[in-house]
Amino acid sequence: MAQYLVSVLADSSQLATEQEMAAIGAFNRQLKAEGHWVFAGGLSSPDTATVVDGRDGEALFTDGPFLESKEYIIGFWIMEAPDLDVALRLAGQGSKHCNRRVEVRPILGA
Amino acid sequence: MTDVDAVLTRVHHEEWARVVATLARRYGDLDIAEETAAEAFATAVERWPVDGVPPNPGGWLTTTAHRKAIDRIRREARRTEKHKEALMLSDTPQPVDAVEPVEPVDAVEDDRLRLVLVCCHPALAVPAQVALTLRMVGGLTVPEIARAFLVEESTLGRRITRAKAKIKAARIPYRVPSREDLPARVTGVLAVLYLIFNEGYLATDPAQHAVRGDLTAEAIRLARLVHGLLPEDGEAAGLLALMLLTEARRPARVSASGELVALGEQDRGAWDRTLIAEGHALVRARLACGQAPGRYQVLAAINAVHTDAPDVRDTDWSQVLALYDRLVRLDPSPIVRLNRAVAVAELDGPQVALAQLDGLPLEGYHPFHATRADLLRRLGRSEEARAAYDRAIALAGNTAETAYLVRRRDQLAGG
Numbered sequence: 001m002a003q004y005l006v007s008v009l010a011d012s013s014q015l016a017t018e019q020e021m022a023a024i025g026a027f028n029r030q031l032k033a034e035g036h037w038v039f040a041g042g043l044s045s046p047d048t049a050t051v052v053d054g055r056d057g058e059a060l061f062t063d064g065p066f067l068e069s070k071e072y073i074i075g076f077w078i079m080e081a082p083d084l085d086v087a088l089r090l091a092g093q094g095s096k097h098c099n100r101r102v103e104v105r106p107i108l109g110a
Numbered sequence: 111m112t113d114v115d116a117v118l119t120r121v122h123h124e125e126w127a128r129v130v131a132t133l134a135r136r137y138g139d140l141d142i143a144e145e146t147a148a149e150a151f152a153t154a155v156e157r158w159p160v161d162g163v164p165p166n167p168g169g170w171l172t173t174t175a176h177r178k179a180i181d182r183i184r185r186e187a188r189r190t191e192k193h194k195e196a197l198m199l200s201d202t203p204q205p206v207d208a209v210e211p212v213e214p215v216d217a218v219e220d221d222r223l224r225l226v227l228v229c230c231h232p233a234l235a236v237p238a239q240v241a242l243t244l245r246m247v248g249g250l251t252v253p254e255i256a257r258a259f260l261v262e263e264s265t266l267g268r269r270i271t272r273a274k275a276k277i278k279a280a281r282i283p284y285r286v287p288s289r290e291d292l293p294a295r296v297t298g299v300l301a302v303l304y305l306i307f308n309e310g311y312l313a314t315d316p317a318q319h320a321v322r323g324d325l326t327a328e329a330i331r332l333a334r335l336v337h338g339l340l341p342e343d344g345e346a347a348g349l350l351a352l353m354l355l356t357e358a359r360r361p362a363r364v365s366a367s368g369e370l371v372a373l374g375e376q377d378r379g380a381w382d383r384t385l386i387a388e389g390h391a392l393v394r395a396r397l398a399c400g401q402a403p404g405r406y407q408v409l410a411a412i413n414a415v416h417t418d419a420p421d422v423r424d425t426d427w428s429q430v431l432a433l434y435d436r437l438v439r440l441d442p443s444p445i446v447r448l449n450r451a452v453a454v455a456e457l458d459g460p461q462v463a464l465a466q467l468d469g470l471p472l473e474g475y476h477p478f479h480a481t482r483a484d485l486l487r488r489l490g491r492s493e494e495a496r497a498a499y500d501r502a503i504a505l506a507g508n509t510a511e512t513a514y515l516v517r518r519r520d521q522l523a524g525g
Binding site for chain 1: 231233279280281282283285287291
């Protein structure tokens with residue numbers, strides 16, 4: 001088995017609608033039932049981010065995201081799947097349920 | 111060419127994909143598969159002229175490649191303990207000593223389909239799919255592929271390396287997709303093969319030969335392979351038929367002076383009858399099966415009508431138009447409408463056809479202007495025809511095509 005990070009992409013700070021939340025809940029239950037579930041979470045908007053640079057000893061804090069871009073990640077799943085085809089199929093369902101585009105990336109060595 | 115050279119060339123064509131596919135499945139690693147297959151062929155080049163060609167060349171190559179793969183894995187395993195660990199942890203634990211090197215060649219038929227599907231996986235960019243297919247399944251070298259698609263060798267090398275790395279890291283599976291997934295995946299495979307064929311049939315760059323027989327031949331070879339592996343797939347049969355019927359006209363398609371010869375003006379005696387017969391047989395078999403045809407099958411049927419006519423005047427244009435109507439329903443793209451208008455011109459005259467071209471969003475597509483130019487010429491509207499030829503010439507890339515369009519333009523009255 002391998003693990004995949006499935007990031008949910010968005011270009012507005014619009015929160016999920018009630019309908020979308022219900023669909024995501026149903027999908028999460030399905031992931032658990034089928035043994036693909038590892039973890040999932042939603043993220044606060046990028047303007048709540050703080051970039052921390054501790055490379056030179058004293059940590060330096062910068063308000064805001066590390067990357068200014070039109071699209072950003074608003075949530076993610078970590079899924080367990082035997083191969084990319086399964087991960088892509090699950091990601092397709094996830095995208096449909098949360099009504100947003102998603103990006104699939106393998107987690108190294110997992 | 112000596113007999114052994116000829117055998118080596120033939121065996122390379124016939125066995126390359128098999129050897130690579132078997133090794134890829136066994137070791138789950140395209141790099142090992144490809145490099146050891148190449149080493150095995152190199153060994154054959156050295157040994158066969160001295161020792162003679164073995165009775166089962168495919169088996170000999172597979173065995174040799176397996177031995178080289180095992181040597182290599184042992185070497186790498188010894189190099190670092192970490193490597194060894196990685197091998198032990200790999201998905202398909204394969205104790206090196208348990209590999210029985212000889213495998214009946216016929217048992218691995220499915221491996222090649224797997225290999226084609228891995229190379230054309232939708233998670234890879236299309237240029238990478240094309241490059242990987244030509245390298246892993248076709249056995250073309252990186253310089254050969256780079257030449258064919260006019261990319262720097264280093265760029266192409268990186269593209270292939272990156273694709274292989276993604277296959278490994280993302281775990282693109284070595285598996286024939288399930289029955290319900292297969293049709294969608296085969297669509298991508300056929301699209302890649304069609305791209306390879308078209309690049310050969312009408313090379314897009316003025317610096318290249320107008321027709322690249324090596325690429326069309328390779329595309330046909332791979333299409334035959336896919337059709338052989340999926341005999342029930344109508345579109346695989348359709349694409350093969352389409353390629354054969356198009357390839358059959360190749361000898362008549364470019365004049366001695368390097369100018370494109372339009373379908374209506376080609377010397378039909380120069381067409382390859384064997385390829386036409388094979389293409390027609392495939393089209394007939396698809397018609398007989400009674401299933402609704404897809405895009406490639408309809409295109410093949412259109413080409414079957416053209417190649418059926420001993421003279422251009424015998425062309426059954428109403429049949430061609432009926433097929434285009436069918437194609438428009440499957441694919442209502444402006445390019446299909448443009449091609450349909452050519453058949454309309456034969457049946458209802460250039461005026462009617464010209465009216466159908468109005469408003470098609472094909473301003474940057476040279477065949478649009480070439481078709482308009484021809485219709486305007488036939489209507490005697492020379493000035494407008496000249497402007498349309500100019501536009502087509504400015505946009506066309508293929509040398510033979512440009513030569514043809516220039517001559518046509520210069521023949522216009524009132525120049």
